[in-house]
Amino acid sequence: MRIGIKRLLLVEDDRAIADLVKFHFTRAGYTVTSTPSGEEALILVDEIRPDLMVLDWMIEGISGIELCRRLRRKPATANLPIIMLTARGEEDDRLRGLETGADDYVTKPFSPKELVVRAGAVLRRVRPALAAEMLDYAGLEMDLAAHRVRRDGQSISLxxxxxxxxxxxxxxxxxxxxxxxxxxxxxxxxxxxxLRTVDVHIRRLRMALGEHGGADLVRTVRSAGYSLDSEAVV
Structure with a gap:
């Protein structure tokens, strides 16, 4: 059962391997963006905001190790789940990859199906909300598999x-x-x-969530934006 679409950034300069990995992750419900370049990967991270990165050690330009190091230094990507994918299988190499900040280390040759499973395990550990089939907060429940939303047991149409x-x-x-x-x-x-389109849909979301009564859960933060907050004050 698929658990909802997640965004994967694949950084791999071997076209055949990239195509193989992309095929298996797409089949598992991921949206996959691929690049052979470390420099381009730095740009794509900001553009697509991936939920997970699969990163080859030996890539064009910036090495995978250096790319991982740079991402860990940036607050916006410090917690981005990263799986290092490489032919360098010596213990010292694995330790170096993990010490640099990789969450897992997979050596080539590898099983694509195992890689997908290990990616799911990393997401469950690092970002559990993305691996869940059910999201819930303050009486709100979202069933990702059934695409249904309830608030305090009442169905919400969105x-x-x-x-x-x-x-x-x-x-x-x-x-x-x-x-x-x-x-x-x-x-x-x-x-x-x-930008004002966001405001329109926020109002629609508020109306839908309040259809059966209850406090407004969408908080407006002046000059900053919006959040989901059980103590929201509009």
Whole structure:
């Protein structure tokens, strides 16, 4: 059973291996973006905000080890789950990869199916909300498999955009997101969408969540953005 789409950034310069990994992760329900370049990977991390990275040690330009080191130094990517994928199987190499910040280390040749399973294990350990089939917070329940939402046992009807908004909030309760951050994360193609569009869908989400009564769970933070907060004050 698929548990919802997660974003994978694959950094691998062997085309055949990249295609193989992409095939298996796509079949497992991931959205996969691939690049052979460490420099491009640094740009893509900011653009697509991946939930997981599979990173080859020996890549074009910046090495995988150096890329991992740079990502761990940045607050925005310090906790990004990273699996190192490499032909370097010596113990010292594995230790170096893990000490640099990799969450797991897979040596080539490898089983693509095992890699997918290990990726799921890393997500469950590092970012459990992404590996869950059910998200819940303050009486809200989102069944990712059935695509259903309930509040205090009452069904909530949401449009596709409101559903994506709520899911993002439920995966990050209490965290404040700016309109620009929400636009980049929730809208697949946000280039031609105005920031005020976020406000419109936030209002729709509020109305849907309040259909059966109860406190407003969406907090407005002046000059900052919105968050899902059980102590929300509009």
């Amino acid at each position: 449009g596709p955009t409101e559903y994506r908004l709520l899911r993002h909030f439920l995966e990050n309760p209490g965290r404040v997101f700016s309109r620009q951050q929400l636009l980049e994360t929730v809208w697949p193609h946000s280039e031609d969408i105005e």
